[in-house]
Amino acid sequence: MTGFAVAVDIGGTFTDIVLRHNDGRTWVDKTLTTHGDLLEGFFRGLDGVLADAGVAPQSIDDVVVHATTVVTNAVIERKGPATALLVTKGFRDILYIRDEHRYDMFDAQIEFHEPLVPRASTFGIDERTIADGTIAKTVDRDEIAALAEDLRERGINSTAVCLLNAYRNPTNERQIRDILAELAPDLYVSLSSEVAPQIREYQRCSTTVINAYTMPISEPYLRRLSELLGARGIQQRPLIMLSNGGVIGAEVAGRFPVRMIESGPAAGALVASHYAELLGLDRLMSFDMGGTTAKACLIQDRQPLVTGTFEVDRRYRFKSGSGLPIIVPCIDMIEIGAGGGSIATVDDLGLLKVGPESAGSEPGPVCYGRGGHQPTVTDADLVLGLLDAANFLGGDMRLDRAGAEQAIARLATKLGASLEETALGIYRVVGESMASAARAHATDRGVDYRGMPVLAFGGAGPVHACYVAELLQSDRIIYPPLASVLSAFGTLVTPLRLDLARGALGRLAALDWAEIGELIDEMETEGHRALADAGCPSAAVRLTYGTDMRYLGQQNEVSVDFARSPVLSRDTATMREAFEAAYESQYGLRLSDSEVEVVTWRVNAHGPSASRERRVDLAAQPGAPKAERMVLFAAPAEPVPVYDRAALAAGQEIAGPAIIEERETTIVLQKNWLAQVDVTGCIIASRPSAKGT
């Protein structure tokens, strides 16, 4: 064994590659994403990094891990092929009616998405399963045969099947699939009872339709990836990053593309969980601020929070409810309209506002000199001296400081404030809005954010982290190394994992254990099979269990995890206690007189944890400041030492205020913060108050 592993993360702009040897040596590369054919960039990057390391492709005999935006792009750009939807007769408009909710009460001009499958391609099937799972009407073979013919004539090669109450009994859906498999063997079929077998017909249908819509893209894509890897002599079958923060074999991922929607961002969150483990921190908030948005994710007990419902392609980017709902497990992240490119304006009330409109990377901030004329967060950072006009992207891109000043001066005039006050105002306002969004995210999940260490990355994250951390009453910030390819690195530290769920509404006091036993058996078998497919022997698979429960009459469920299958003990008293404890920690009370019901059963199959140490190259001797520059934290500006991150030695301490520069980002250490270079390569900043001094 030569011990090389490789990770490739295809994002919207860049494709990142990390090559790692099991002795800890690491090579990284970054190349532009090739939107015409994503795999072109994949292999260009891979070949580049292999050449750089002087390693032959055949030497990659550890994992090949891949995170990709291919599925998300297909949905957002509506690039999927014509797709059909089969529903119970009488319920053809399920995608148009949605849940009838108007996500913005005050917007009379509100708009909703056109569904991925139009009404004309939606077919009502004369069948019915009732709520307890009894089949009231079976599927008529002739009806499906005629439909198969119809789909063929329309040139449709993928269909979703979402029948009422199929979460409870999949028989009719499976029968339709079997008939179609026989009569239309080339048709891709996605069953709601396999993709997302959970109660709530609209959300299940939406999820199944997204799966059906993207399968004709994901399946050939992943098959081709395996072939091309094989053609280069790489025998390893690729593992694919899923939204839930696990990786799985390409075959399972190809059949359930909807599970790959947040592939890249999930990898970013996994990095946070990796560092939580490495540094021994139980709680952490990851804070990834880029050009257009900032993302935050909460790590609890060293694991990222996972949600069972999220949305893709929001009509209004930051408005919850305006997107297409998906009910498969996903790393629970909040996306905030605050990035380096966020535009600052003065509104009708004379208030300084920042974002959510963004200058993005094109034309970008004024200081990029690419035609942007509205002042942005990056322009303010430059005016404050937080960034160096001559050393952005390692000096590859010169910034136009005068342009930035002029743009901000126009705002200053409107506000009746000075240039410096306005630039500082932009810095503060964007920090406040990120902190508010993070607080709201935590409040919604019943998590106490106060005092939680912050992991800061992304181009703008380390510039703004101190200010945001102080607002969140946090005393510690971690700046990880490899910031520029962090998500790709994240996939390398991600264990195999598949999360499965089955809906079966039942009161805790009167559960049908025989039925639940069957559900759990099914999920266990499916988990084992999927992990075996990804190369994990059955003995190494660890199963964990969970239920989503609620008080009878409430709508929101609380997830509870169990190390052993609840079926073994059938101990509803313990289940109730676990639920009530979780409920109390989220809501601060118990309702001991109320009955409890189970909504969903979960089985998570985990492979062995991917402990992959990375050797970090740190300087042998503490690095001295390479320069000093004027920085404005609060008027007046003061001279602040500037360090080069690459020149810092393990254990070296730097007291704020200070600036630490690396190629892709700049760490801005505010007053009262003390940074220390950790042996892991992380820079860890803390506030003295937190160290008991």
Add this chain to the structure above:
Amino acid sequence: MDGIELEILWSNLISTVSDQARALQRIAFSPVVREAGDLAAALFDAHGRMIAQAVTGTPGHINSLAAAGQHFVRAHAPETLRPGDVLITNDPWLSAGHFFDITVFTPVFHHDRLIAFFGSTIHHTDIGGYGVGAGARDVHEEGLWLPILKLYEAGLPNETLHSIIRRNVRTPDEVFGDLAAQVSSARVGTERLIALLDRHGLTDIEALSEEIINRSERATRDAIRQLQPGTYRGESHFDVPGGSIVSLKSSVTIDNEAGEILIDFAGSSEASPIGINVTINYTAAYSTFAIRSVLNPDLPNNYGSLLPIKVSVPPGSILNCQYPSPVNARHVVGMYVPMPILKALYHVAPERVLAEGAGAVWTIQIQGKDLAGRPFTSSMFNYSGGMGARKSKDGPAATCYPTGIAAVPIEVLEATIPIEFTVKELRLGSGGAGAQRGGDGQTIGFRMRTRDQWLLNAVTSRTKHVAEGLDGGLPGAPGRYRINEHSVSEARKITMAPDDEVLLETPGGGGYGAPPSGPATTPPRVVGK
């Protein structure tokens, strides 16, 4: 205070009350709170003036909570309150218009001084009396009436009031669970507010409140002055359960000098004998909502932004009902309040209004026995008709305006009560034709899996009087309510035979602008073709 400091403080106040509202929504028992966000949360200054409000909730609650603040400080002068006091009321004439909505108002003390109040209104699961529906003969039959009282005094529960509430509601655990949530959410808000003040070296919010109110008021008056001055009229007609027709007439006067808008509902229908009457504060809530959504929807809602909008209704009108008129189902009329106003504003801001829509959601409650003979009572569930068209956009189908309530999923209902749906699809073509089409209504059919008689309480509307189009747009189709193919118009609970089938067809919204090639030849546009 400059525009930077003010932005930071103000946005923090709004995020504080928004977090309070989110916590409330997650924790609530009441299905309409959880599903539809039927709640409001707000921060008031020491004078009871609302200065920040959660960006969530329904218009009826939000703006009536703003008015309730004034009533609370009038009933209990701030100098008489002590730390740990918590005030409560569900008086329809002081807060949100019916007993189900309970408002809790908590003073905030800092350095031993009362500096603010946190208020919240939520729709509770039960309030005794008649229950859901419009069938009570007077307000007393509708349940427990709580004047402005102290729920807690100096931190101790008011035992007398607690035991009265406990004895007079059908679901005491849920009601007290929800009340506890309201009280504790104010505590969380208080901690956040005080942390914010400490961080910025402030001891109270007096100056901040003045600044917020003044700037909001000025911006609203400026926006009003942009409109063409004059008096504009609009009226809406619709039928309500029982078959009677309600007319709402509004004259909207834009006063450029003062920068004010006056809405007068003189000439509207008189109060009804059934419980669909609206108190003036609830009328004002939906009126100001309509104006604000056209005038300056981005401006935060507060005492200052509401001040330049005045509402006048003659006493005894269905929109200013007097004691002892029943008010339980006041949303049935209240949700139409914006329509005549929007029709009036069409004359000054045609691109910002929308045509009439289906109006109130149709609500349903069922009681009966399952196949094993076990009794059940469903919670209230609801379905929308179509929204009216806009100048440049069709009206969304099966979507309600001005409320935006979500429907309970079919599978959730079928799993909780012995109901079986036969159909739930769009009524294609029910939206009015026009340059922009009105939103389609939907067809909903169901029967019960039971061997016993069952009770159906369906509150429908617009089964005769349709949603009118605007600017030459055609009207939407009327709703239809049928049992075994027979039309029904009934305001009270109906006793049903075991195998009766129900078919509800919700109304379509009105179109906007003349249909492209004449009304007679325009085929209905098929969605998604």
